[in-house]
Amino acid sequence: MDIDQQLLAAAERLFDRNGFNATGMGKLVREARLSSRTVYKHAGNKNALMARVLAERHRRFFEHTDFSTTTALFDSLAEWFAAEGIRGCLFFRAEAETGGDIPEIAAEVAAYHRELTERIADLVVRETGQADAQLADQILALFEGATTAATYRGAAVIEAARTCACQLVNARARP
Amino acid sequence: MDIDQQLLAAAERLFDRNGFNATGMGKLVREARLSSRTVYKHAGNKNALMARVLAERHRRFFEHTDFSTTTALFDSLAEWFAAEGIRGCLFFRAEAETGGDIPEIAAEVAAYHRELTERIADLVVRETGQADAQLADQILALFEGATTAATYRGAAVIEAARTCACQLVNARARP
DNA sequence: CTCAATGTAAAACGATCGTTTTACATGCGT
DNA sequence: ACGCATGTAAAACGATCGTTTTACATTGAG
Numbered sequence: 001m002d003i004d005q006q007l008l009a010a011a012e013r014l015f016d017r018n019g020f021n022a023t024g025m026g027k028l029v030r031e032a033r034l035s036s037r038t039v040y041k042h043a044g045n046k047n048a049l050m051a052r053v054l055a056e057r058h059r060r061f062f063e064h065t066d067f068s069t070t071t072a073l074f075d076s077l078a079e080w081f082a083a084e085g086i087r088g089c090l091f092f093r094a095e096a097e098t099g100g101d102i103p104e105i106a107a108e109v110a111a112y113h114r115e116l117t118e119r120i121a122d123l124v125v126r127e128t129g130q131a132d133a134q135l136a137d138q139i140l141a142l143f144e145g146a147t148t149a150a151t152y153r154g155a156a157v158i159e160a161a162r163t164c165a166c167q168l169v170n171a172r173a174r175p
Numbered sequence: 176m177d178i179d180q181q182l183l184a185a186a187e188r189l190f191d192r193n194g195f196n197a198t199g200m201g202k203l204v205r206e207a208r209l210s211s212r213t214v215y216k217h218a219g220n221k222n223a224l225m226a227r228v229l230a231e232r233h234r235r236f237f238e239h240t241d242f243s244t245t246t247a248l249f250d251s252l253a254e255w256f257a258a259e260g261i262r263g264c265l266f267f268r269a270e271a272e273t274g275g276d277i278p279e280i281a282a283e284v285a286a287y288h289r290e291l292t293e294r295i296a297d298l299v300v301r302e303t304g305q306a307d308a309q310l311a312d313q314i315l316a317l318f319e320g321a322t323t324a325a326t327y328r329g330a331a332v333i334e335a336a337r338t339c340a341c342q343l344v345n346a347r348a349r350p
Numbered sequence: 351c352t353c354a355a356t357g358t359a360a361a362a363c364g365a366t367c368g369t370t371t372t373a374c375a376t377g378c379g380t
Numbered sequence: 381a382c383g384c385a386t387g388t389a390a391a392a393c394g395a396t397c398g399t400t401t402t403a404c405a406t407t408g409a410g
Contacts (some may be wrong), residue, residue, distance in 0.1 A: 005320070019271060021194065022273070036370090038386080043185045092326065096194060098197070135335075137336075139336070142320055145177045145318065145319040147320075147323075152288045153312065178356095209357090215398090354408095357404105368395090370395070371393085372390085375386105376386085378384090
């Protein structure tokens with residue numbers, strides 16, 4: 001299905017760069033070089049398309065990101081932004097734009113957040129030898145904060161967050 | 176100007192809860208209990224109204240927030256969310272929804288970010304005796320990250336971020 | 351008393367929204 | 381060769397968008 005990839009890629013790019021509500025289906029149809037009939041046949045409707053964009057982003061993000069060590073986690077984030085541009089977290093933005101009122105979208109956002117917190121919790125166990133909810137929350141905050149603050153402070157924030165997160169983990173390192 | 180306050184309050188509440196683009200002027204007029212004629216006489220147009228909402232939010236946020244110590248900073252954030260609800264940073268959301276394409280809005284967002292980073296830089300100088308760009312970026316990341324992550328993890332993230340930020344500052348405390 | 355300012359209520363503006371439909375072309379399996 | 385699925389191009393749908401306008405009420409100052 002080349003068409004599905006074409007559609008998803010155009011939708012992700014437009015939604016990410018210009019916002020969900022600000023991106024009309026007309027502009028999307030034009031940019032994807034498809035007819036509206038085909039778009040609606042493949043995507044159903046705009047909300048479902050947004051949900052599929054988030055699902056695809058979810059898959060691609062966790063495929064890219066290395067959760068094996070704290071250093072690798074933040075290095076992956078820096079690489080992601082170097083390749084994709086720094087516009088903050090698409091999941092948070094989707095939730096905010098829709099007020100959490102569209103179930104299909106809220107579900108994708110929740111799934112992303114669930115996996116992100118789980119992976120960080122696992123990372124903490126792996127690096128310190130025990131679960132530590134507060135440490136996991138701190139790394140999560142640094143991760144989210146680097147994602148947001150980098151939009152106006154640049155990549156230096158990611159490096160700063162990485163340094164901080166590694167210090168936290170090392171201070172509790174497996175003896 | 177009771178009308179200005181009425182209008183600004185309704186606009187801030189609707190924009191914050193439901194998003195900027197998802198909030199139509201019709202709904203806003205209804206909720207503010209004003210005529211559309213009066214709204215446009217006072218606000219000019221929707222973009223200017225959004226900009227004024229951000230300017231008012233900016234004023235109110237820095238009026239509320241205590242930048243005198245790191246602990247106080249994060250405590251202020253927790254209080255803000257306890258009073259206003261946890262929906263993430265309105266400035267970041269405004270910038271994301273508009274793609275940075277509306278100058279009046281981009282300017283207000285930039286002004287907020289400028290003051291936030293300045294205040295944190297000053298806080299670092301005050302608590303450690305010297306400027307430290309990386310430390311300031313770390314506190315900024317923790318602050319932004321707590322704001323974002325609290326939307327789905329709750330207030331515990333703010334407490335975790337506060338603990339982390341205070342450790343960072345204490346490790347570099349004035350000798 | 352009058353005039354100008356300021357407000358409301360409601361209709362109307364053209365534009366654009368998300369979505370469906372009509373009409374037609376193409377290719378593929380039986 | 382036929383029929384059906386799948387695509388395009390484009391018109392049309394009602395709804396809603398941001399904004400302006402028309403018609404009228406209230407009020408405070410000169």
